[in-house]
Amino acid sequence: METLTVQPSRRSRKLGLSGIREIFEKAQKIPDVIRLEFGEPDFDTPDNIKAAAIRAINAGMTKYTSSAGVPELRSAIASKLASENGVDYDSASEVIVTAGATSAINLAFLSTVDVGDEILVPDPGWATYPYAVQAVSAVPVSYPLREASGYSFEREAVERLVSAKTKAILINTPSNPTGAILQRSNLQEIADFAMERNLFVISDEVYEKFLYEDPGGKNKEHVSIASLQGMRERTVTVNAFSKTYAMTGWRLGYAAAAEPISAAMTKINAAQSSCVSTIAQYAALEALSGPQDSVSNMISAFAKRREVLVNGLNELPGFSCPMPHGAFYAFPNISGTRTKSYDLAMKIVEKGHVAVVPGSSFGAEGEDHLRLAYANSLENIRAALERIRKVL
Numbered sequence: 001m002e003t004l005t006v007q008p009s010r011r012s013r014k015l016g017l018s019g020i021r022e023i024f025e026k027a028q029k030i031p032d033v034i035r036l037e038f039g040e041p042d043f044d045t046p047d048n049i050k051a052a053a054i055r056a057i058n059a060g061m062t063k064y065t066s067s068a069g070v071p072e073l074r075s076a077i078a079s080k081l082a083s084e085n086g087v088d089y090d091s092a093s094e095v096i097v098t099a100g101a102t103s104a105i106n107l108a109f110l111s112t113v114d115v116g117d118e119i120l121v122p123d124p125g126w127a128t129y130p131y132a133v134q135a136v137s138a139v140p141v142s143y144p145l146r147e148a149s150g151y152s153f154e155r156e157a158v159e160r161l162v163s164a165k166t167k168a169i170l171i172n173t174p175s176n177p178t179g180a181i182l183q184r185s186n187l188q189e190i191a192d193f194a195m196e197r198n199l200f201v202i203s204d205e206v207y208e209k210f211l212y213e214d215p216g217g218k219n220k221e222h223v224s225i226a227s228l229q230g231m232r233e234r235t236v237t238v239n240a241f242s243k244t245y246a247m248t249g250w251r252l253g254y255a256a257a258a259e260p261i262s263a264a265m266t267k268i269n270a271a272q273s274s275c276v277s278t279i280a281q282y283a284a285l286e287a288l289s290g291p292q293d294s295v296s297n298m299i300s301a302f303a304k305r306r307e308v309l310v311n312g313l314n315e316l317p318g319f320s321c322p323m324p325h326g327a328f329y330a331f332p333n334i335s336g337t338r339t340k341s342y343d344l345a346m347k348i349v350e351k352g353h354v355a356v357v358p359g360s361s362f363g364a365e366g367e368d369h370l371r372l373a374y375a376n377s378l379e380n381i382r383a384a385l386e387r388i389r390k391v392l
């Protein structure tokens with residue numbers, strides 16, 4: 001009898017792996033490598049959060065929860081969104097706890113678009129976005145964010161990309177990889193665009209706490225687009241505990257949206273994973289309701305590292321780096337080195353033993369840049385700058 005061969009789905013075959021992975025694999029094999037490619041805080045999860053998880057285990061909080069998450073946590077998230085982000089959500093029907101922001105984004109896509117629909121994604125933007133769109137059988141359409149305009153949303157450029165199939169636009173502020181923040185007036189332009197074109201907005205705000213002072217001493221402001229007039233009904237606000245509380249491995253995030261979309265996300269979450277780890281959810285409750293000084297201490301450390309890294313990058317031949325206002329990434333322009341970002345990143349890891357990410361991993365507009373995360377000690381950042389200088 002003829003043997004029939006089975007094939008993975010067409011959807012999965014289309015997916016690529018991000019360029020970060022290649023650098024990561026290379027770096028694994030170099031014992032003295034300094035890792036500036038990682039997108040996660042080098043801090044440990046605060047002790048009070050760990051203790052809450054242990055208490056939850058000992059108290060037998062080890063069963064399934066509602067697919068939207070435990071009510072106490074959803075209620076704490078709704079209070080946070082009201083007081084800090086200026087958006088009112090009903091905790092019982094409009095907030096859902098997810099396995100990281102990654103899952104929140106996936107649920108947002110599955111609940112707002114159908115097979116073959118188009119989703120506008122930022123370029124440069126987090127390398128996973130286009131793959132996440134493809135994984136739900138939708139089509140990613142990259143919209144350019146130009147360095148020359150501070151990586152702000154430029155309606156004219158985006159308008160050209162809209163088709164009858166465009167259903168949603170994804171935004172990310174503060175941004176990975178550029179560290180740029182979308183100002184309130186720019187968010188209003190996005191809001192007007194979304195309302196006129198009848199689009200959903202998926203707003204990834206995982207770096208909202210990572211904001212730094214301007215040279216003038218003024219603190220930057222994080223604005224949630226859902227708080228702008230008319231936007232609550234068409235926005236899915238995505239956030240996570242991963243970066244703010246150094247909890248990347250706990251897989252904890254959330255989404256908030258008006259009731260019909262939240263209900264859809266909850267149904268899909270039930271089908272996909274039932275619910276998020278109960279133990280982790282009680283740890284998240286402590287993260288939100290316990291002391292916040294670990295967050296401010298971490299941000300102060302990042303602020304110092306940002307200065308050292310960016311000043312050091314500006315002294316390298318062929319590099320120029322604007323001061324990023326948020327997140328924990330520097331995104332220097334390296335066109336003065338006359339080397340493609342992929343080749344330069346490879347050279348830096350192979351010869352200098354410093355892992356950095358080529359800007360091209362974040363989209364075509366990312367070419368001529370490298371991304372360096374300052375989620376590493378000042379000592380390592382200084383050593384990395386010296387190694388890169390030698391390579392150049």
Ligand SMILES: Cc1ncc(COP(=O)(O)O)c(C=O)c1O
Binds near residue numbers: 101204240241248252
């Ligand atoms: C912009 C952005 N969104 C989402 C995520 C993923 O967050 P989580 O670990 O909570 O899934 C990352 C991780 O690097 C990110 O940079």
